[in-house]
Amino acid sequence: MSNAELKKQAVARAAIDYIEYDDIVGVGTGSTVNYFIEYLKPLKNKISGAVASSLSTQKKLEENGIKVFNLNDVNDIPIYIDGADEVNLNFQLIKGGGGALTREKIIAGASAKFICIVDESKIVDVLGKFPLPVEVLPMARSFAAREIIKKQGMPVWREGFITDNDNIILDIHHMDILEPIKMEKVLNQIPGVVTVGLFAERGADIVLVSDAKTVKKLKINK
Numbered sequence: 001m002s003n004a005e006l007k008k009q010a011v012a013r014a015a016i017d018y019i020e021y022d023d024i025v026g027v028g029t030g031s032t033v034n035y036f037i038e039y040l041k042p043l044k045n046k047i048s049g050a051v052a053s054s055l056s057t058q059k060k061l062e063e064n065g066i067k068v069f070n071l072n073d074v075n076d077i078p079i080y081i082d083g084a085d086e087v088n089l090n091f092q093l094i095k096g097g098g099g100a101l102t103r104e105k106i107i108a109g110a111s112a113k114f115i116c117i118v119d120e121s122k123i124v125d126v127l128g129k130f131p132l133p134v135e136v137l138p139m140a141r142s143f144a145a146r147e148i149i150k151k152q153g154m155p156v157w158r159e160g161f162i163t164d165n166d167n168i169i170l171d172i173h174h175m176d177i178l179e180p181i182k183m184e185k186v187l188n189q190i191p192g193v194v195t196v197g198l199f200a201e202r203g204a205d206i207v208l209v210s211d212a213k214t215v216k217k218l219k220i221n222k
């Protein structure tokens with residue numbers, strides 16, 4: 001296994017320490033989370049079950065014998081575990097590299113505690129080197145792209161990709177996101193935009209980061 005995979009595995013394993021008896025666990029999407037699901041499997045009879053942030057996560061949870069609840073059928077999600085594409089020192093994130101940003105944002109919003117699991121390569125001073133994913137209704141693709149250009153972004157259509165919600169993704173390149181909360185609000189206002197992959201207003205509560213040797217809790221910037 002490569003070093004990068006070992007780091008993902010280590011941070012996924014560390015997140016298990018935060019899971020408590022009877023929890024309904026919100027489960028994100030991506031390769032790091034896939035390792036988390038493998039570590040969650042032995043706890044399947046101790047937790048109540050999971051809520052999935054994508055169809056692929058739902059499938060993997062079910063294959064591992066973990067009960068999956070519909071979000072509409074649960075009241076509280078005490079904990080949400082998910083990866084990210086970039087994390088800054090205020091625990092604000094870019095997510096959606098895997099295209100699951102909308103359901104991820106819903107579950108993050110519905111959860112009491114969001115634990116983000118990443119390797120050290122995802123930690124940045126300023127968000128935006130990773131192209132910012134935006135989920136858009138198909139009919140609004142060109143219009144939304146023009147509006148994003150007016151806001152100094154360079155949108156690129158993720159051609160051939162359709163989200164679990166039957167929408168398309170525009171990835172915005174070359175943006176230094178100096179004010180993430182403001183940018184999240186501005187992009188959210190564009191008609192046709194379903195979700196912006198900036199998790200700034202509701203970022204993570206805890207960020208676990210793995211390097212070659214250990215997994216640490218990131219210290220938030222005060």
Ligand code: 5RP
Pocket residue numbers: 028029030031032033082083084085094095096097098099100101104
């Ligand atoms: C999916 C996501 C993922 O959390 C993000 O892309 C990180 O994935 P990985 O763990 O594979 O690096 O936002 O929509």
